[in-house]
Amino acid sequence: MANALSCGPAFILLLFVSDLVSGLIHYSIPEELEQGAFVGNIVRDLGLNVEKLLVRKFRLVSDDSRQYLKVNFENGILFMNERIDREELCGQSPTCSLSFEAAVDNPLEMHSIEVEVLDINDNSPRFPTDTFPLQIFESIALGGSFPLESAHDSDVGVNTISTYQISSNDYFGLNVQTRSDGSKIVELLLEKALDRELESAFQLTLTAIDGGNPQRSGTAEISITVLDTNDNVPVFDHDIYRINIPENTLKGTSVTQISAVDLDAGTNAEVKYSFSRHSSERGRELFKLESETGKIKVYGVLDYEESIVYDLYVQATDNGSPPMVGHAKVVVKVTDVNDNTPEIKLSSISRVVPENAAPGTVVALISVSDRDSNENGQVHCTVPMNIPFRLQNSPNNQYKLLVGETLDREKESTYNISILAWDGGTPPLSANRTMLVSVSDVNDNAPEFTQSSYNVYLMENNTPGASIFAVTALDPDVGQNGDISYFVVENQIQDVSTTAYISVSSKSGNIYALRSFDYEQLKHFQIKVQAQDGGFPPLSSVVLVNVIILDQNDNAPFIVSPVTWNNSTAVEIPLRATYPGYLVTKVLGTDADSGQNARLSYQLMDATDPSLFSVGLLTGEIRTLRRLLEEDATTQSLVILVKDNGQPSLSSTATLLFSLLSNVTDIVPEPSDRSNNLEYFSKLNLYAVVGLGSTSLIFLVTIILLVAIKCKQDRNITEGYSSTVCCCLVQGYSNDNFNRRPAPHQAVNYSGVGAEPYHYSISLSPESSKSEFLYLKPYTATLPYSDVSVNNTTVRHEFKQ
Template identity: 40%
Template sequence: MCVWWGPVVRVLVLQAAWAVGGGQVRYSVPEEAKAGTVVGRLAQDLGLEAGEAEARRLRLVSQGRRASVEVSGASGALVVSSRLDREELCGKSAPCALRLEVLVERPLRVFRVELEVTDINDNAPLFPAARKNLSLSENIPPGSRFPLEGASDADIGANAQLSYAISPTEHFTLDVKSSDDNRKSLFLVLAKSLDRETLPVHRLVLTASDGGRPSLTGTMELVISVLDVNDNAPQFNQSVYKVQLPESAVERTLVVRLNATDPDEGLNKEFSYSIVSSVPAGNTDLFRIDPKTGEIRLTGALDFEDVRLHELQIEARDKGWAPLSGHCKVVVEVLDVNDNAPEVWVTSLSVPVPEDAAVGTVVALLSVSDRDSGANGRVRCAVWPAAPFGLVSTFAGSYSLVLREALDRERVSEYEVEVRAEDGGSPSLRARRGVRVPVSDVNDNAPAFAQAVYTVLARENNAAGAELARLLARDPDEADNGRVRYSVWEGGVGGVASAGGGWRPASSYVSVDAESGRLWALQPLDYEEVQVLQFEVRAVDAGEPPLCGNATVQLFVVDENDNAPALLPAGSGGPGPGASGDAASGPGSVSGALWAWAAWGAPAGQVVAKIRAVDADSGYNAWLRYELWEPRGKGPFRVGLYSGEVSTARALEEADGPRQRLVIVVRDHGEPARSATATLSVSLVEGAEAALAAAGSSSSKAGTGAEGGASAAGAAATTNVWLVVAICAVSSLFLLAVVLYGASRWAPRAGVLSGPGPATLVCASEVGSWSYSQRQSRSVCVADGAGKSDLMVFSPNFPPPPGPAAKEMQPEPPALLDTKSMREHYTVSSILNAFGESDVRAAVAESQVSTAAAEATGSCEWRKEKDGKSREMGEKNRSRQSEREEGLKPEE
């Protein structure tokens, strides 16, 4: 049942679609198309599916003439079956459209298909005869004209546009006249007198070329026979006939009746009249003459404004053996009627008009005329709208358009004025002319910047001449009044205090291009010298007097990793328990020498020294990490990745020797990373000697011997004291956790906010040394009580620190940012991605545990065996993660 309903539904849908669309398909095919050429996809255009054309017997219905197209049964396409000749099918008709009927059975449907056959240049011009014989008397004067029949072309359009040429000869020329209906009249003009005795027969070739591409030609041979003289020509009773006709004269009006006589007898006396030529040329079709009676009648419409005077050359030719002709002139004067509207011209226009032009200023000169004459040509004028312009008549046919009211370009920048003219005819005719009057500007607007404050980021150590930003000020005025030039305004508040204590103007750092507003750097910027440079840029127009506008530019210098870590000397808080020595303290130092003591049998995890370093850079470039470079492998010591603490990796044995030399590399996280190297010599001694050495080191830092003895006694305390310290430390940890939880819940959130997400502050006393410069960081208390600038700020609203992925996100050159944005922030996600989430969380946990222990005991010597093992495990994981990600080697 479903199989039977499917075709029925499709037929109903097809019938509905054709009922809506009109049921007619149109195709186009050029004539002379080869048999088999596909004209169109008839089956598809009729809405039939594949295979239905043959099944439903799609075919054309013959209508009596030979069909040149057929339907392909397999595909249902309409193809050319035989030669298509547009001229045979339609002749000169255009367009040539064949209406076909298409029949579809099962169910029966009839559709109409219209096939347009387009023309190609397949027909050459054709003359009525291949040869034309002319007989001319030898006494015909030069200048005589003889009409010739032109060629015809079966094509249409440009393919049927004909041009004519005649073979070169000194006796004849060809004159081609075009009529109003685009037909051409050919005349053979005698250029030189004939002489039958010299040349009795002239043979010329007349060639016609059509306008197709390529052009086709047709020829006709002209055989001109020279006859003997006929001594009497017809004579008119007047040489000039003058006639007056109104331009409204209707067709077939009698113009004049001519009269000519011939004194000859017989055939030489009989003659006929003809119009030879007209002035203006091409008006021969406007008049017609009776060849027997000589009556000239009007065959078209006259136009006084077009041609006021027509001159017709009339010829009377006899029928003698050597025909002679007489000529006269007919002058037809055309009289005017009111059939033309007035015309308005703008002879002079002084625009634009300045908006401060005085009342009475002449804006334009107008000329008004009417092609008619008399009262028909008298014109009255008015202007609309009446304000702010008016008309003043200067003399007949001339008016001045003057200003009646003051102008304001800011209110109206251009006026469309209409001048209206009316003649005095009956009925009167009217005309209108629009005049566009633009209003020019005066300098009454100052340049205005798009922003009052521009924020620009520039990288440190940028190249001199680098483009920092582009400022843009707009002036609504025109021409020079709106042409803006930029400069750094020295009169404004701009500059920065130099490192030497002096004041340097902003113009010594930056310059602005006067034409484009591009901000350039005159010298490399140093973040350690200047972080923020604020100055003003002035935009001045070129008007008279000039007007100006100002904008404030805040230039923030973004830090680059151009400073290597510097090792702190032992005096700045001490190197740690049991460590002493010297280290370079300048910012450019790259190495240092330290020494420390360790007791035989010291358990794993005991801190023997602490390496301290700072970096003059800020942010990510100042975040330091410590690596044990020598000895490699399973040595007795290890170093904290971010804390710099040197501790025992296992219990010390006598096989380790009396002294261990450790080479520790300190690296920052910049791109590329910079490093410094510290050499630590650890002497392995007995427990009492190690305590005395540590006490001596502590006393040297404190400056008194009594305090040094107390420290040595504390270092040599019994195991019971260590147990008490451990219990106190665990209790302190619990109390600290409770305090931190309460602070995080109830205390106001502190940090740097920028955007919707809160910032996170991390104290890096044990995690690492992310050290800002001393001028921009806060002093954070670490475990041993030493002050250190280790404030790490994480914000989820700023781009990640420099790296392979982050470089792609940073704009180059620096773009303009919001003034409220901070200069440097790094996201928590970036830190987690760079060093691993587990390592960072372990480092934070280690920092909290170490800080709590230091607050509880007052020193950094407390360690718990279980915590030491956990730290050792985390330290190894962080070292492996750091080696995988950084892949850096120390600079020797």
């Protein structure tokens, strides 16, 4: 490594690191170091851990487009990436350095680094031309001087020109002078009188030597011709002219006027002015020297930021033969004007910020600069107040753009942050740069259903697998966080899992019925649907869906009384007991449907003699239209149609066979005396009552025993249902009994549709003078399912006298 740092045997790399009060890390290196040469252990000097350079995103931030230096991430060494030519980088500026920032993240740190480039003696002095022709009159007195063109050395300091030498001769010597600005001027001195007739020409060698180690030199040939006459050189009134002009000086403005005097007379004293070859090409482009007047005018556009000082070398040439030339220097200093707007540079930009980023999170590093100087170059920076971002000032015009407050992507997903920078000039100049920052989504919103609950009305006997409803949830998050899936929350319906009844499409939210529902078994139920997003962790919400089963007219009426066999029954009627309006019997039907579907009407569909009987449309009572006569047929057949009010209507029929008894001798009182003769019965009716009463008593005892057993099993049934059979029967009903059907053997089928359990009462009616049976007085229009037990049919009987 030592060999890599050497630059010739006489140069030793002076390498040192110093911490300034401001935190600046300073290195010094000679120019022209080879690529890969060691500069410094920057990681150690910054107090960083070399193993965490990549993790913390260590980087060098510089305004220079060329990358002269790099860092080895394995050992933290700062090394040369390419050669540096100090003269190319800084010209002849007394100081030359590279300034950049070293930045690391987690946490964000900025360190200012300055690498001073030291000059080495790598340039030899050079003259403007290889040969200087010089004409000298022989009349020149001893000690006469002749200004010579100075050599130029691109190096600075001790490495620049230190002295001049001339080749050995008997007539001429050198006079080397140092000007106030440190530059050297050389004059040729006449030390012995010339005699053109003895020697008319001289060839001398002028050598310029610098002060480096080892020394470098440059030479030029001086070709001297000895002439007669013009023996005075024009002399300027100042050796150096110093002027200050602002950088916005307009083209054509005269900035100064130079003047030289020639002591000769006539044409030998006529002087013309021009720039010498020592003046830079850029200086000759920006300024124009009028040869006759000596006025120097601005000829181009000045820029303080390009160059602060221009050295113009001028000469005055007389009109003698040979001409005599005098030299002077014009130093033009350009003063700063606030003509540069601030520059804004962004680095380490996080263009996407998560919405849960904590206040203080660094979004970008902002560097502002102004090429102007003093107050004109002092820059201030700000961002708008109405955004959730703020600036934090750092040294050296560095700013951090930070998250200022809590972000919410659902309210604002992108921000066009306008960064404004202005300088301290009068008037101030400003610059604006816009930076787009997107707020990325975080799963911070749970799905929300469009309603707090849903009611679904479903007609029974639906098609299994068909969609019955759809729920919709919205999630303001985006992407995977906003992808919603729907699920049925596990629950029980009639001791069966909800998923056996209902399914939900996970993507669309469509609800499907997995089975056909029967209103008579299940009138309503509730399910819970969960909406869950795809975030991590996922968020969810639950909504209640009430499913109400609507009744469909799918049950035909069931004829409860009179009890029929093969849809027919026989009834005996004593002729003498009849009168117009006599109640023969009563047809009672029930319907497992509800509402209009269970509203029944009765019609006489067919009869042996339609003039004998009528049927109550709503009551089902069969009455005589006239007194029965012996001439009437002894057997009368009536077909009774019982139909509901559904759409379409369903119906059942029952055939009643009436036998007219003419030999029964029971006395039947007239209608006006019925209330006083209730005790009289015909023998036939008495037999029927006794038989039916015995059967009913046995059936009633059986039912009481079954109900008593059921009352013991079901301890949750509440009291309060009035009954002559069992005090355990209740008016309310539990959910367990709500949807249960009877066993198949407990239903009677008339029209191909299974009938529901029915509820009827048997009464002895005092309405007839003949004390006939009133068959099947209905208890309710629609039978409550609470009167039907789970495993046994509960039948209620009421006996009224």
